[in-house]
Amino acid sequence: MSSFERQIKELLAEQKQTWQVARENYAALGKVQTRAFNYLGRELLVQFNPERIRSSAAKVDKTSLQARPCFFCHRPKEQKSVIYNEDFEVLVNPYPIFQEHLTIPLRHHERQQILPYFHTLLELAVVLPSFVLFYNGPKCGASAPDHMHFQAGNNLGFPLFKDWCGINKTQVWEEKNTRLYTSVEALPRMFFMVSKKKEEAIFLFERLYKLMEVKAEEYEPMMNVIVWMEKDSWVVGIFPRKALRPSCYYAEGEANLLVSPATVEMSGLFVLPLEKDFKKVTLADLQTIWQEVSITEEEQVKIIHKLKNT
Numbered sequence: 001m002s003s004f005e006r007q008i009k010e011l012l013a014e015q016k017q018t019w020q021v022a023r024e025n026y027a028a029l030g031k032v033q034t035r036a037f038n039y040l041g042r043e044l045l046v047q048f049n050p051e052r053i054r055s056s057a058a059k060v061d062k063t064s065l066q067a068r069p070c071f072f073c074h075r076p077k078e079q080k081s082v083i084y085n086e087d088f089e090v091l092v093n094p095y096p097i098f099q100e101h102l103t104i105p106l107r108h109h110e111r112q113q114i115l116p117y118f119h120t121l122l123e124l125a126v127v128l129p130s131f132v133l134f135y136n137g138p139k140c141g142a143s144a145p146d147h148m149h150f151q152a153g154n155n156l157g158f159p160l161f162k163d164w165c166g167i168n169k170t171q172v173w174e175e176k177n178t179r180l181y182t183s184v185e186a187l188p189r190m191f192f193m194v195s196k197k198k199e200e201a202i203f204l205f206e207r208l209y210k211l212m213e214v215k216a217e218e219y220e221p222m223m224n225v226i227v228w229m230e231k232d233s234w235v236v237g238i239f240p241r242k243a244l245r246p247s248c249y250y251a252e253g254e255a256n257l258l259v260s261p262a263t264v265e266m267s268g269l270f271v272l273p274l275e276k277d278f279k280k281v282t283l284a285d286l287q288t289i290w291q292e293v294s295i296t297e298e299e300q301v302k303i304i305h306k307l308k309n310t
């Protein structure tokens with residue numbers, strides 16, 4: 001364990017003891033119900049977690065954001081932090097999905113955007129080796145799209161972390177120390193980058209980013225990103241997105257499922273805040289959710305084609 005990770009574990013222990021909201025919510029998480037599904041030999045998990053309603057149903061339109069104070073700039077007095085560097089600090093997430101769930105906000109108020117900070121995501125993965133680090137784009141599950149932040153959770157909480165080697169992949173790009181793969185015939189559509197060299201990983205990520213479409217009225221391509229260390233390599237999962245929420249989120253009656261996919265869901269852990277949804281959800285529903293929020297196969301092929309030919 002790095003000395004930084006030790007500091008973070010101490011912060012978690014301290015906050016779970018002294019901050020009532022965190023104490024209660026982490027205790028409740030210990031009793032949370034889960035269901036498991038088998039998808040092409042992988043395990044997909046569904047977690048019934050009522051406290052996440054504030055995140056799943058969060059309004060992220062401009063007017064709603066302007067009407068509420070930023071929760072990273074205006075914090076409860078009990079919330080402590082560990083400074084990471086000049087730019088970022090680490091906090092305990094009081095509404096957890098994992099027993100160790102961190103938020104890592106920028107130390108000044110600035111909108112959610114990954115490109116200037118992708119290197120930090122890689123660096124954080126090195127100093128937090130038992131965590132998976134992740135980024136939710138402003139319209140891809142981030143509940144504070146007005147304030148740049150990453151998150152982290154215990155690596156074993158992520159089905160993708162455990163199953164990624166078994167996913168059928170095709171290599172689409174190669175640098176000296178870096179490979180890029182796509183998932184084949186499986187949802188959700190994603191890229192895997194495996195790299196031993198930070199500069200190459202940053203370079204390839206920037207290339208991919210620039211080949212992805214930016215929708216009208218958006219300022220970056222819609223995506224979720226997940227990063228962890230595997231021995232001496234970074235494993236980066238990139239999920240290009242085409243929609244914030246699936247059709248079931250807006251459906252009336254029986255067809256309604258309150259689920260707002262972010263990196264955690266794209267990685268195989270679906271958080272459902274309503275018990276009725278937890279009980280009725282099927283594997284087919286989960287596949288439809290992935291299908292509807294991911295880019296299409298055609299769009300993915302187009303990105304690969306541009307990568308190889310420009």
Ligand SMILES: [Zn+2]
Nearest residue numbers: 070073109147
């Ligand atoms: Zn802020």
